[in-house]
Amino acid sequence: VWAERVQAGQAHEAERYLAQIRIIARTLEQDTGESLLADTVRRIDASGVSPPDGLLRGLVAYRDGRRVYVDLGPLAAERKLMEAEVLLREAECPLWELAQVYRAVAIGDENRTSEAQQILRQCVSRARASTVSYKALLATAQYHWALSEAVLGHWSASLAAASDSLALYSSLRERENAVAPHALISEDYDLIGQRERALDEGVTGLRAACAAGDYDRARATLAALCRAELRAGEAERAFSLTSLELEIASLSPEARHEADLFLRRGSALWHLGRLAEATRSMTLARDAAKRAPDAAMRTKLLADVDATEGSFLRRVDPNRALRMLSTAITFQRAATRPIVLPELYLERGRAFMAVNNLAAARDDFEAGLSELERQRSRVSEAELRPGIFDDASELFDEAIALLVRRGADADADAVLRQIERGRARAVLEQINAGDDSFAAPALPHVADVQRKLDPGTVLLEYASLPNQLVVIAIKRDRVVMRTIGVTRQALKTEAGAFVDRKGADGGPLYEALIAPLRDELRGVSAVNLVTDDFLQRVPFGALFDRQSRMFLVQQYRIATPPSAGVLLVTLQHLRRMPLLRHPRALVFANPTIPRAEYVDLPSLSASEYEAPKIGRRYVDANVFVGDAATAERFRQLAPRSDFVHFAGHGVINQREPFSSALVCAATAGRRGGLTAH
Numbered sequence: 001v002w003a004e005r006v007q008a009g010q011a012h013e014a015e016r017y018l019a020q021i022r023i024i025a026r027t028l029e030q031d032t033g034e035s036l037l038a039d040t041v042r043r044i045d046a047s048g049v050s051p052p053d054g055l056l057r058g059l060v061a062y063r064d065g066r067r068v069y070v071d072l073g074p075l076a077a078e079r080k081l082m083e084a085e086v087l088l089r090e091a092e093c094p095l096w097e098l099a100q101v102y103r104a105v106a107i108g109d110e111n112r113t114s115e116a117q118q119i120l121r122q123c124v125s126r127a128r129a130s131t132v133s134y135k136a137l138l139a140t141a142q143y144h145w146a147l148s149e150a151v152l153g154h155w156s157a158s159l160a161a162a163s164d165s166l167a168l169y170s171s172l173r174e175r176e177n178a179v180a181p182h183a184l185i186s187e188d189y190d191l192i193g194q195r196e197r198a199l200d201e202g203v204t205g206l207r208a209a210c211a212a213g214d215y216d217r218a219r220a221t222l223a224a225l226c227r228a229e230l231r232a233g234e235a236e237r238a239f240s241l242t243s244l245e246l247e248i249a250s251l252s253p254e255a256r257h258e259a260d261l262f263l264r265r266g267s268a269l270w271h272l273g274r275l276a277e278a279t280r281s282m283t284l285a286r287d288a289a290k291r292a293p294d295a296a297m298r299t300k301l302l303a304d305v306d307a308t309e310g311s312f313l314r315r316v317d318p319n320r321a322l323r324m325l326s327t328a329i330t331f332q333r334a335a336t337r338p339i340v341l342p343e344l345y346l347e348r349g350r351a352f353m354a355v356n357n358l359a360a361a362r363d364d365f366e367a368g369l370s371e372l373e374r375q376r377s378r379v380s381e382a383e384l385r386p387g388i389f390d391d392a393s394e395l396f397d398e399a400i401a402l403l404v405r406r407g408a409d410a411d412a413d414a415v416l417r418q419i420e421r422g423r424a425r426a427v428l429e430q431i432n433a434g435d436d437s438f439a440a441p442a443l444p445h446v447a448d449v450q451r452k453l454d455p456g457t458v459l460l461e462y463a464s465l466p467n468q469l470v471v472i473a474i475k476r477d478r479v480v481m482r483t484i485g486v487t488r489q490a491l492k493t494e495a496g497a498f499v500d501r502k503g504a505d506g507g508p509l510y511e512a513l514i515a516p517l518r519d520e521l522r523g524v525s526a527v528n529l530v531t532d533d534f535l536q537r538v539p540f541g542a543l544f545d546r547q548s549r550m551f552l553v554q555q556y557r558i559a560t561p562p563s564a565g566v567l568l569v570t571l572q573h574l575r576r577m578p579l580l581r582h583p584r585a586l587v588f589a590n591p592t593i594p595r596a597e598y599v600d601l602p603s604l605s606a607s608e609y610e611a612p613k614i615g616r617r618y619v620d621a622n623v624f625v626g627d628a629a630t631a632e633r634f635r636q637l638a639p640r641s642d643f644v645h646f647a648g649h650g651v652i653n654q655r656e657p658f659s660s661a662l663v664c665a666a667t668a669g670r671r672g673g674l675t676a677h
Helices: 002-007 012-032 036-044 051-072 074-091 095-109 113-129 135-151 155-171 173-189 195-212 215-231 235-253 256-270 273-291 293-314 318-334 338-354 359-377 387-390 394-404 412-421 424-433 447-452 489-500 508-513 516-521 566-574 606-615 633-642
Strands: 459-465 468-474 478-484 524-530 555-559 584-591 622-624 643-647 661-663 671-677
Touching: 002 012, 012 036, 036 095, 036 412, 051 095, 051 468, 074 173, 074 387, 074 606, 095 113, 113 155, 135 155, 135 173, 135 256, 135 338, 135 508, 155 173, 155 555, 173 195, 173 622, 195 215, 195 338, 215 256, 215 459, 256 273, 256 293, 256 359, 273 293, 273 338, 273 478, 293 338, 318 424, 359 394, 359 508, 394 412, 412 447, 412 468, 412 478, 412 566, 424 555, 447 566, 459 566, 468 516, 489 508, 489 516, 508 516, 524 566, 584 606, 584 633, 606 643, 633 671
Parallel strands: 459 524, 524 555, 584 622, 584 643
Antiparallel strands: 459 468, 468 478, 661 671
């Protein structure tokens, strides 16, 4: 406005605006150290009574570029912001850097993700290296850089950049601007399977947006939370969130928001079985997409509509669904938006299945899994990696089911490798990271397992699919693959009842998991059970065989490795270990429970009587019970021990899995929880 008043010859009016800007700039610089606005004012003051025409035109172009984005779209905004960037840079006004950031944002919205990311990376590097404190500029650039990394499926980079942006905005006390990185961090966490963290971040961002009265950011945060609920299969919750968003839609009426809102609402309605309403919502989404002012934005929004509608149609009109999904995949690949490709390949693969094109379905499932693995490789934090595959369980289900569908011709080796593909890869990576003598993780073949199993040992690898249970039984001389007619939900219900001791004796689980394999278990003395995650809490030794009136632990030696791959690596390592003449043992029994941390855990007093007996089996044994069984002592002595016997509580933390703990006695300097970290 100041620049416009100067151009119009309204010197007095211009000076009035500039005086107000000086106050704001001085306050920002004094209170937070942020000097971008102050340096801009200093540049204006240095120009004297006749500011350069380029400076004036640059400032007006910057304002116009930010404004036309909403009315005319990113292409028009990019042109104006480019003009502003050039003019302001020539005029030595620091606002040129902010113009460049927003030009990159416009380029990204033109579906030129890689180009935008390159510019943003330069902006961030330059701002970090600068001796001048432009915190808000850096925070803005890092947020949009984080967004571009997320679109490309680079999760660790996105989380790091968004977290840095959030920290900067918080240090500047810009709570309103902090909403955007909160929402992005929420969606990043959700897409890598960290649902609890995602919810915490999203709710925090939503509260901040509502407190600030920023309805545009509130809508963006509601959208992120809604997508998370849809991915989790919580259609009712997702629908409720879209209803909240509709309440404030009139306060932030952008076509791109409307198209996305009605897409998500239509998806929720479809999954709730309200098909007529879902169809109307999809029509509204397509109409809103067509109203987008910019051609590139229209293309993107219509591709999103095709993707969602194609997913619905595959059940009733698979050929039309194939056309729509193929259009969406082509666009997303060309626009370098791999974030959505796994889900699109899943849906198109299902459509191919519906028209009995099994080869094309297999190719699509493979393409989706390969893209997931590529995105997973971009996560540097080991604790975050497993969730990516957990969140994409349907892709694995379909790929395994397609292999099993071949019936008698099904290849047990191919099925095993597909099951193992998404199972416990992070465990293997962590083992390798800690010990160079361990082999690199690889998908095992059936023959690999057979060679390393001892005689009298069987590996039972289970995969529970929605409508059946697949099990591969591997012995040194025989491999059998069976399907058992028990649904995943039935297994989950029975396992939950057994673990929670709700009157279940484990008999039904024995009948589902063990009894159908009686022939394969003849002559076997040791059983390795590899199961899905929801079965890993089941104490398999306590499963009861009603026919023999015996528990499973009375029939076989039992081990529960997280995967066949982990078992093979462990056996290989074990066989390289020297024979121990005088093994050292560490025995922990009934550690005193820190009641401040763990309120309801019962004492395990019987284990105190067992501990000395176990210790006497070894020439060299350290036995600790009660107050002496401290976390600090465990950390000191366990690495020096050949055997560790721990008879205490293990506590699972569902919100932060790596904070799950073995409960030890506390000391003055250390809490009692010995976490996975």
